[in-house]
Amino acid sequence: MNEQGGRGFIRIPKATFRAHIVDGLRSAILKGEISPGAQVTESSLAEQFGVSRGPLREAMRQLIDEGLLVTIPYTGTHVVELSVDDVREIYSMRVNLEIFAFELVWEKRDEAFRQGLLSRQAELTRCIDSSDDVASIDAELQLHGFIYEVSGHKILQKTWESIRGRLQLYWAAHHRAHGIRGPRRDGHDSYVANALGESLDVMRTEIRAHMARGGQQTEDFLLSSNAGKLERSDVQARATR
Amino acid sequence: MNEQGGRGFIRIPKATFRAHIVDGLRSAILKGEISPGAQVTESSLAEQFGVSRGPLREAMRQLIDEGLLVTIPYTGTHVVELSVDDVREIYSMRVNLEIFAFELVWEKRDEAFRQGLLSRQAELTRCIDSSDDVASIDAELQLHGFIYEVSGHKILQKTWESIRGRLQLYWAAHHRAHGIRGPRRDGHDSYVANALGESLDVMRTEIRAHMARGGQQTEDFLLSSNAGKLERSDVQARATR
DNA sequence: TGCTCATCGATTGTCAACAATCAATCACAG
DNA sequence: CTGTGATTGATTGTTGACAATCGATGAGCA
Incomplete structure (x- = not known):
């Protein structure tokens, strides 16, 4: 894990340390600098971020609330395992949420919506x-997230954000394992x-078709790469939020 | 998970102060002991619960994550206002989530499901x-929550829990304001x-009809009881999670 | 060998004090 | 009287030290 040279004395990193650390730590997890299943201890992270254990x-x-970390009281905290x-739940939930978002947006589609969608495509x-x-x-993620933004539905948006992190984690792990990730361009065209x-x-x-494709691909990856990791379910079973 | 018989007499969950305080504080908010809009300060609550400010x-x-509290950095924390x-968002989301839950459960309905539903009714x-x-x-809430439990869909369940608190807060405020709450029994029968x-x-x-009735009733209440409270939107606009 | 139990190191949980920030107040000049 | 800037009290943000708990290790013993 790379420490960004010392700690820049740039004041006003974010109104609060906590917000800054959340972004940094989440980014580190999603970029794979901390691999799934790895243990993260408060002390070491506090030292790396140059803050005390409180805000960290x-x-x-x-x-933990976002589902990227799993903790067991008095014992340890780990990056969530695939x-x-x-993954089945995430994709089935996505189908549901995204259809709902389109129902909200459908009648309000305008030129700005068209432009936003095309530019992201x-x-x-x-x-x-x-x-x-x-x-x-x-x-x-930007392309799909655009729909939720446009919907203007705060709860829907927050729900999307609550699963986006894990989705990104799965995709990133898939990419690192298979070298090439290869989302289907024609799929997004249609x-x-x-x-x-x-x-x-x-x-x-x-x-539904879009999610079925992506979900199946991710499932195959998980089944092949996760064989023999049985202790994971044990960890999750005892974990608390 | 079964509790091992060995020394399984540790009745109180007592796992951590935080979990205990979360329950107590949430209960106090939902019971109206702290009214919406009221300020809650860490120090006073810490004293009230007999713990330090850390876990509190x-x-x-x-x-705050559950949407029951709203905080402004360095300034203060308040119980969320209606x-x-x-409310519109909550009810529209509920329609979506509950239909999804029934789609998941529909083919798996059995005698246990029927019994559980009838007993809660x-x-x-x-x-x-x-x-x-x-x-x-x-x-x-138990009746509706039963569907989410049976679905076995963890993300769906968590999403329901993330809006259940606010829904309960609205209902409780409605009850205190109108004296009688009067959910429609025939509505639940059908x-x-x-x-x-x-x-x-x-x-x-x-x-859809069930939610439309409940949503309209709650909206009417809010429109009548919330007239002239414009500073609320101001507070929410500056609030951060 | 195989089992029990005390011990130890590691990690999270908790605490009380200190610092930073904000909003209201008040003195004061125009 | 009105607007403006410093002051002050209140509240959250941050810190380092201390306590509680857990899992592993290894000694002791049948």
Whole structure:
């Protein structure tokens, strides 16, 4: 894990240390600098971030809430491990949430919506064409997240954010394991086309198909890479939020 | 998980102060002992619960995440205020979540499911008949929550829990303001009947109608009781999570 | 060998004091 | 009287030290 040279005396990092640490730690987890299953201790992280255990503790608590960390009282805290069931749940939930978001947005689609969707699609295409896998993961999340933003539904948005982290974690692990990640560009082309199309029912079908493809691919990866890790379920069973 | 018989007499969960405080504080908020909009300070609560500010702070952070508290850095923390938009969002989200839950459960409905649903309906009816409004709120939440439990979908369950608190807060405030709360018993009778019925589509319609009734009732209450409270939006605009 | 139990190191949980920030107040000049 | 800037009290943010708990280790013994 790389320490960014000393600790810059840049005041006003974020209104509070906690928010700053949350971003840094989450980023480190999603970038794979701390691999799934690895233990993270408050003391070492506090030293790395140059703060005391207090704010760091609260930051970890938030990441536990986001489902990126798992903790066992008085014992230890680990980066969450991949689970096939979790991935199934995430994708089935995504189908549900994204259809709901489109139902909210459908009648309010305007030129700005069209532009926003197309620009994000273009960015995603660019990242795929240049084989920048890490950036393409982010671009894909930006594309899908756009719908939730436009919906203006705060609870829906927060729910999306609560699963986005784990989704990104799965994708990032998938990328590191398989070298190439390869999201289906034509899949997103038809996704965007239908999102701008005439029929909401067609879009519903598109979302289900879109998620089925992505979910299946991720499941296959997990089944192959997770064989023989039985202690994980044991850890999760005893874990508390 | 079964408790090992060895020394399993440690009755109190007492695992951590934080969990205990979260329950106590949330209960106090939902019971109205701290009214919406009231300020809660860490020091006074710490003294009240007989603990230091550390664990209490983490407990508050969790309730902030649950949407029961709102905090402004370095300034203060308040019990969240009712907002018409929030209620709209909660109810629209509930329609979505509960339909999803029934889609998951529908094919797996068995005798245990039927029994669980009927017993909770009976409990709700009993509370309504005895005019125990506070208990009927809890009973209604138990009835609806049962669906999410049975679904076995952890993310869906957590999402439901993340809005349940605010829903309960609204209902409790409604009850205190109007004296009588009066959930529609026949509404729940048809709800349960359709939940045990043959057609999933009918159940979808039932859920939409059920939420429309409850949502409209709560909205009317908020519009009448919240007139002239404009500074609230100001507070929420500056609040951070 | 195989089992029990005390011990030890590691990690999280808790505490009380100190620092930073904000909002209200008040003196004061125009 | 009105607006403005310093002051002050209140509240959250941060810190380092101390306590409680857990899992592993190894000694002791049948």
